[in-house]
Amino acid sequence: MPEETNSSVNPSAAPSWPVHEDTTAKWFLISSIAYFFIVGIIAVVIAAKFVWPSLLGTVQYLTYGRLRPLHVNGMLFGWLLAADMGLTYFMVPRLCGVKLWSEKLGVATAALWNVIVLGAVVSLLMGWNQGLEYAELPLALDVLVVVAWIMFGANIFLTIASRKYDQMYVSIWYIMGTILWTAFVYLTGNFAVLFATGVNQANLNWMYVHNAVGLIFTPVGLAIAYYFIPKSSNTPLYSHKLSMIGFWALAFVYVWTGAHHMIHGPISQWLQTIAIAFSLMLLIPVWAVVYNFFATMKGQWYQLKDNIALKFLMSGVVFYLLTCFQGPMHSLRSVNAIVSKTDWIPGHAHMAVLGAFSFFAIAGTYWMIPRVFKTSLFSEGLANWSFWFMMIGGLGFFVTLRLGGFWQGWQWNNVAIPFIDTVVALKPVWIVRFFSGILMFLGIVSFSYNIMATILGAKDRPAVAA
Amino acid sequence: MLRKADSNFGFAVVAALIFFFIGGTLTTVVPPLVDKSWGKAFENNDPAKGPTGKLQPYTELELKGRAVYVREGCWYCHTQQTRTLLSDTKRSGWKGVDSPISTPDEFVYDNPHMFGTKRTGPDLSRVGGKYDTQWHRTHxxxxxxxxxxxxxxxxxxxxxxxxEFTALVAYMQTLGRAKNWRPDNDYEK
Known part of the structure; x- marks a missing residue:
């Protein structure tokens, strides 16, 4: 751990630190939580549509085909990436021992980001959809995303370049990786893809889709976990070497795996085999990271009882391990023949994006908000409720979709069963998914209410220790 | 060696990009250069080599219909790929005739591609010619x-x-018909 993190134990060192304004971090976090709430409503609506297919069905702008991309893009870019960026603006200056390079530029980035998200809502409801998964947004908005990303990247890189500590903590590598890789992954998925057709285009599209998770949300999510797990438990990270193995293995291995989205599909078999081999290698960086976190927690697990941030963080680590074990497994041809294209897939995707990376971001928010507003959390009890709502709702969602998806795939492979019977059979699964979704949404409500009340009543409560 | 990246900003940036670009290039730029079927439209006149036929570019009407398909997000629930799985060739089949598997050369005019990731409804890669306009209207x-x-x-x-309806149906009737795999089972015949 760098000195800054250790000095939280030793507040006497405080006067020599820069005073962090955190305006940018605040704006990113507040708007991301607002989108988390709004898009959460859309999530529940589309879950309901599986149970009541005619629900809102005669309103052109509110059909499943319009709301699903809004749910996906809203959660990925409106909530998660914005929250991750907000937390980055919080972590980097502290890890570097300097102020953010420019708060003005940061606030402008936050404003631009909101313009993008609102533009996305309008375009997706209107059906201005480019037809490529995760890259649905019209070109004009893609350009704005690139501009915002450059503003974000420049601000963070210039902060890192002016750092006071020579050594860069592992979170900084992951953040630099995120910024660099995202630039190329995003350009491939949103611009290069426009110059290709058919399978060639699909290959670029999957490279982007896979790495939006693997090289955007994973590294920034891990940066957050690497920062907040030692920080919130007041325990030094177990191993520097393991964190290096995890980072460089991730940097090398993730990008190869895009074609595993088309296993058994019309894409060259040898490319599928390469994607499968590298998907299995993903287990190396995943295990290096997860072992490091578990070893850090050794003898400290009791802290989870009263520490809401740590509760979310370590549950997120377990979900990260599970989803990253499952991913390589279902890239195997034999498993893929059953689960691919089934409801197993949203089960897997939600465990990654909600169970792992959103849990990390929520933990970071619970830690950061009281500190940047110099207050304490509005209600520890409500925070605990938010955890259990999301945990139980999430588990209900993951488990039923996994089992249901497996069963669905099994039925598809038995051609004696007409397709429509495999749809009807899944009804009970979708009902459980809908109610799990309600629980998850209650988690979002209690989380966002708690954060809002913390901010609005900041003056009424004493500040927690930094 | 990589320890240098701990404290050397420039080194970390360059190393992270090199690691990324090895896999990035080999899996995106190289494959279409190696496998020519990704970019060459399907054409076969020799029955010994499998189904015969020729892939035609979309007409203006079909493209209009395709735009409706994209706009309404049909592709979130319907895949367009008959995979190398026995059940896929049976389910994409028609009246007892198994469908040929989808090959890259059948999709070279598809932009955006509509392969899909989720099969909430049935696969549509061979749906062309199976149902008439009246069926689609009611459906x-x-x-x-x-x-x-x-x-x-x-x-x-x-x-x-x-x-829009005419265009959409025109597009859907093209799906999977580059290969002549069931000439006598068409609703049109």
Whole structure:
């Protein structure tokens, strides 16, 4: 751990630190939580549509085909990436021992980001959809995303370049990786893809889709976990070497795996085999990271009882391990023949994006908000409720979709069963998914209410220790 | 060696990019150069080599219909790929004839591609020619009238817009028909 993190134990060192304004971090976090709430409503609506297919069905702008991309893009870019960026603006200056390079530029980035998200809502409801998964947004908005990303990247890189500590903590590598890789992954998925057709285009599209998770949300999510797990438990990270193995293995291995989205599909078999081999290698960086976190927690697990941030963080680590074990497994041809294209897939995707990376971001928010507003959390009890709502709702969602998806795939492979019977059979699964979704949404409500009340009543409560 | 990246900003940046670009280039730029079928339209006149036929570019009407398909997000629930799985060739088949598997050369005119990732409804890679216009009209108006138990949303505004409806059906009738795999089982015959 760098000195800054250790000095939280030793507040006497405080006067020599820069005073962090955190305006940018605040704006990113507040708007991301607002989108988390709004898009959460859309999530529940589309879950309901599986149970009541005619629900809102005669309103052109509110059909499943319009709301699903809004749910996906809203959660990925409106909530998660914005929250991750907000937390980055919080972590980097502290890890570097300097102020953010420019708060003005940061606030402008936050404003631009909101313009993008609102533009996305309008375009997706209107059906201005480019037809490529995760890259649905019209070109004009893609350009704005690139501009915002450059503003974000420049601000963070210039902060890192002016750092006071020579050594860069592992979170900084992951953040630099995120910024660099995202630039190329995003350009491939949103611009290069426009110059290709058919399978060639699909290959670029999957490279982007896979790495939006693997090289955007994973590294920034891990940066957050690497920062907040030692920080919130007041325990030094177990191993520097393991964190290096995890980072460089991730940097090398993730990008190869895009074609595993088309296993058994019309894409060259040898490319599928390469994607499968590298998907299995993903287990190396995943295990290096997860072992490091578990070893850090050794003898400290009791802290989870009263520490809401740590509760979310370590549950997120377990979900990260599970989803990253499952991913390589279902890239195997034999498993893929059953689960691919089934409801197993949203089960897997939600465990990654909600169970792992959103849990990390929520933990970071619970830690950061009281500190940047110099207050304490509005209600520890409500925070605990938010955890259990999301945990139980999430588990209900993951488990039923996994089992249901497996069963669905099994039925598809038995051609004696007409397709429509495999749809009807899944009804009970979708009902459980809908109610799990309600629980998850209650988690979002209690989380966002708690954060809002913390901010609005900041003056009424004493500040927690930094 | 990589320890240098701990404290050397420039080194970390360059190393992270090199690691990324090795895999990035080999899996995106190189494959279409190696496998020419990705970019060459399907054409076969020799029955010994499998189904015969020729892939035609989309007409203006079909492209218009395709745009409706993209706009309404049909591809979130319907895949367009008959995979190398026995069940896929049976389910994409028609009246006892198994469908050929989808090959890259059948999709070279597809932009955006519509392979899909989720099969909430049936695969549509070979749906062309299976159902007539009247069937599609009824089905789009309310899918459950024809397929009880279906969870597809109704699309009355497409049916009511004659131009869009005609275009969409024209597009759907092209799906999977580059290969002549069931010439005697067409509704049109």
């Amino acid at each position: 789009f108006r309310n899918p459950r009238d024809l397929v009880p138990g279906s969870i597809m949303p109704p699309f009355p505004w497409i049916v009511e817009n004659q131009e």
